[in-house]
Amino acid sequence: MSDQPHLLLADGTAMPAFGLGTWLAKPGEVYDAVRYALEIGYRHVDCAAVYGNENEVGKAIADAIDAGDIEREELWVTSKLWNDSHLPEHVQPAIEETLADLRLEYLDLYLIHWPIAFRHGVGFPEAADDWLTLEEAPLEATWEAVNKLKEKGLTRQIGVSNMGPERIRALSSVGETPAVDQVESHPHLQQRELLEFCGEQEIVLTAYSPLGSSGRQNRSDDEPPLLEHPTIADIADDVGATCAQVLIAWAIARDTVVIPKSVTPSYIEQNLAALDVELGAGHMEAIAAMDKGYRYLDGEFFARGESPYVASDIWR
16 A cells, blocks of 8 residues: 555644544444554544544554554544533533543544534433524634634644534634534535635545445435445446545545545455555546535434524535
């Protein structure tokens, strides 16, 4: 495998452009997945408090360091602030809990997970008073508190997730510009305008669900295929790769960070080997034609029942 690609953040910090996603990686599986990934050469792990598995991820990281597979300085670890900790007084305790679970003294990147707020202690709202509006928990106040985490050395970089230019501009007016914006991105949702905006602002875009997130619950029967899409399959045959490898190579070729999730050793290996897959101009043009603005995670789960939120407003 060739040297792993990195993308430069605004301050010159090099962020690995390829990592292991841990969303939907179940407790009991995620330890082995992270441990194996680090052993074979992964140097970036993407986590979040709400995934419910940071303790196992942390044990895998600690064991990999103890075994000499990796040094902490070689590793990039991202985590995210959950929606119930947006009030300023809850921000530092949230990252401290994450650091304790991950057995780390600092994160490399800490993101505001969603532009959605819950009452503190709520995993997911079940009643009207479980929600907080953005008037009650302004994102600007949350961002100011996140900036202080960097000043205190609890995280090296700070950023956002699931946000568009309007929100990013608002946050940048009260603190530093987010270093990273992590959003859903794949050939059916190519995020061209957001990617252009991020380039202008020296923000790195991280693509989650790059393979279509086929393992999540509540999938729609009429979702457009991604891993089985004929265009992707034809390119895979042409370059001698798997469909997943083509999707990862495409994300890397666009200068985005990509974080495919797997707990299967053979897929963990194959995903890493995607870094050696080269796509030609014709391949990139064919994939560009697949864009349909389709979200596999449409945000409707934040707009049901007595929610004060509208799904279409999330990514502003």
